[in-house]
Amino acid sequence: MEAATAAFRAEYRAGIGRGYNGWLHGLWILALGLGLGAWALSRGGGGLAVWLSLWTALLVSHFGEWWLHKNALHRRRAGLAMLWHRHTVQHHHYFTAAEMPIYAHRECRIVLFPPYAVLLLALIHAACAALWALPFGAAAGYGYFAGGLLHYLAYELFHFAAHLPDWPWLRRVPLINTVRRHHREHHRQEAMAHCNFNLTPPFADWCLGSCDRKQGLLATLFGGDPR
Ligand SMILES: [Zn+2]
Numbered sequence: 001m002e003a004a005t006a007a008f009r010a011e012y013r014a015g016i017g018r019g020y021n022g023w024l025h026g027l028w029i030l031a032l033g034l035g036l037g038a039w040a041l042s043r044g045g046g047g048l049a050v051w052l053s054l055w056t057a058l059l060v061s062h063f064g065e066w067w068l069h070k071n072a073l074h075r076r077r078a079g080l081a082m083l084w085h086r087h088t089v090q091h092h093h094y095f096t097a098a099e100m101p102i103y104a105h106r107e108c109r110i111v112l113f114p115p116y117a118v119l120l121l122a123l124i125h126a127a128c129a130a131l132w133a134l135p136f137g138a139a140a141g142y143g144y145f146a147g148g149l150l151h152y153l154a155y156e157l158f159h160f161a162a163h164l165p166d167w168p169w170l171r172r173v174p175l176i177n178t179v180r181r182h183h184r185e186h187h188r189q190e191a192m193a194h195c196n197f198n199l200t201p202p203f204a205d206w207c208l209g210s211c212d213r214k215q216g217l218l219a220t221l222f223g224g225d226p227r
Pocket residue numbers: 091095159162163183187
């Protein structure tokens with residue numbers, strides 16, 4: 001590991017509160033996300049409007065992830081500077097393309113969104129779902145809410161997997177292996193502001209021409225992690 005990266009990591013880890021536990025952090029996000037999502041689906045029932053709305057929310061959130069990563073996490077914007085600092089200054093200094101893994105649960109602090117973010121995102125998705133429900137009905141609104149939360153859980157899961165150690169079995173898990181390669185390339189300092197903004201499978205990157213590799217959609221989504 002480069003000396004500068006090691007020094008930054010040591011300094012960051014020293015600032016993590018004593019009571020912090022990465023397992024609890026992950027469990028909190030998972031429990032709240034799954035719990036609220038399951039509640040919304042049970043309220044909405046299983047009709048077509050619910051599932052169409054869920055997939056709509058997944059797609060909208062997926063493109064939203066791309067936009068936010070490119071335009072707020074890698075550009076300092078008034079009112080959102082905290083996001084830029086946490087991502088560009090901290091996350092991208094903690095992890096470089098040559099040094100991607102975490103080695104201890106306390107390092108989840110630099111990978112996962114802060115614990116309050118799941119509540120904030122639930123509120124944002126609830127507001128979007130309420131608007132969606134105006135023309136399409138309450139069941140569709142519940143489906144939209146569940147889809148938004150599902151996207152957030154997928155975001156955390158894929159990003160977390162991208163920062164796990166280089167265990168051989170991870171290269172055999174479809175989509176996870178693709179995202180690990182895709183995100184590793186994004187962590188090159190010279191590339192981070194220009195390409196590979198998706199953390200979930202890079203459909204938006206492919207549609208918007210910001211993949212580091214120019215190839216077909218199937219190869220982009222299922223290309224894996226060849227080295
Ligand atoms: Zn990362």
